[in-house]
Amino acid sequence: MAVYTAHKITLEDALVLLRAAEEEAVRQNVKQTICIVDDGGHVIALHRMTGARLTGVEIAMAKAFTAAGHERATHLFNEPPNGPALPGNEAFGISHMYPGRFAIFVGGFPIVHDGRVIGAVGVSGGVGAQDKSVGAAALAAFEQLAAEQSTGS
Numbered sequence: 001m002a003v004y005t006a007h008k009i010t011l012e013d014a015l016v017l018l019r020a021a022e023e024e025a026v027r028q029n030v031k032q033t034i035c036i037v038d039d040g041g042h043v044i045a046l047h048r049m050t051g052a053r054l055t056g057v058e059i060a061m062a063k064a065f066t067a068a069g070h071e072r073a074t075h076l077f078n079e080p081p082n083g084p085a086l087p088g089n090e091a092f093g094i095s096h097m098y099p100g101r102f103a104i105f106v107g108g109f110p111i112v113h114d115g116r117v118i119g120a121v122g123v124s125g126g127v128g129a130q131d132k133s134v135g136a137a138a139l140a141a142f143e144q145l146a147a148e149q150s151t152g153s
Contacts, residue, residue, distance in 0.1 A: 009038055009111065009119040013145060014045035017121060020141030022049060024134045025126070032125035032134055033060040036111075039118050041065035049125070056124035062101050063108030064122030071117045074108030075128070107131040111142055 014036035025032040033048040033056030041064065048057055066074050077085035077094070084091035085104045095102045106128035111119040121138045123131040 005114075006039075007113045007116070007118045009036065009044055011044055013142070016145055017138040017141050018045055018047045021121070021123065021134045021138040022047065024137035025049060025130075028126065028130050028133065030126040030130045030134075032123055032131075033057050034134065034138065035060040035064040035122040036138070037061075037064040037068050037120050037122070039068055039116075041068045041120070044119070052125050058100065059103065059124035060107070060122040062103040062122065063105075063124065064120040065098075065101050065108075066103045067108035067110045067120035067122065068117060071110055073106075073110065074103050075106035075132075077104035107135065109135040109139055111139065113142075113146055 017036050018034050021032070021034045031049045031052040033046070033052045035043060036045045037043055043061060043064075046057065046061065063074050077083050077091065080086065083089065085094050086092065095104045107123045109121045110117045111121060121135050123135045125131070126134065
C-alpha cells in the first residue's frame with residue numbers, strides 16, 4: 001500500500017491568492033472574477049470584483065474545476081496545432097462531458113505543490129492575456145506562500 005502526504009489549500013491560503021490576483025487585475029484596470037478550488041474542484045474562495053460581469057462567476061468556477069480535475073491549464077486544450085480539444089484531435093468534444101463545468105479556453109491554472117495538483121485558480125473577465133497574468137499573480141503568491149511555510153518564515 002502506498003501512502004503519501006496530501007497538501008491542502010486552506011481558506012487563509014486562498015485569500016492570499018485572491019488578494020494577489022485582484023492586485024494584478026487592478027493594475028491592469030480589468031474587473032475580474034477569481035476562483036480558488038481544492039484538488040477536487042470544490043470552491044474554497046470566490047471573489048467577484050465590483051463591476052465584474054455576472055457571468056464571470058460560473059465561468060471562473062468552471063475554469064478552476066477543469067484545471068484541477070484535468071491537471072492542466074485550460075488554454076492548453078485548444079492551443080494550435082496540437083490542442084487535444086481542437087477539431088480532429090483526440091479530445092474534441094470533451095467540454096460536453098461536464099456541461100457548463102468543463103472550460104477549454106484561457107483562464108484556468110492548476111496549483112502544483114511537490115509535484116501534485118492540490119487545487120486551481122480560475123479567472124474570468126479579461127481578454128486571454130489579462131486572465132493569464134492575473135492567474136500568474138495568484139500562482140506566484142502561492143509559490144511565495146509555500147516557500148515561507150517551508151522555511152517557517
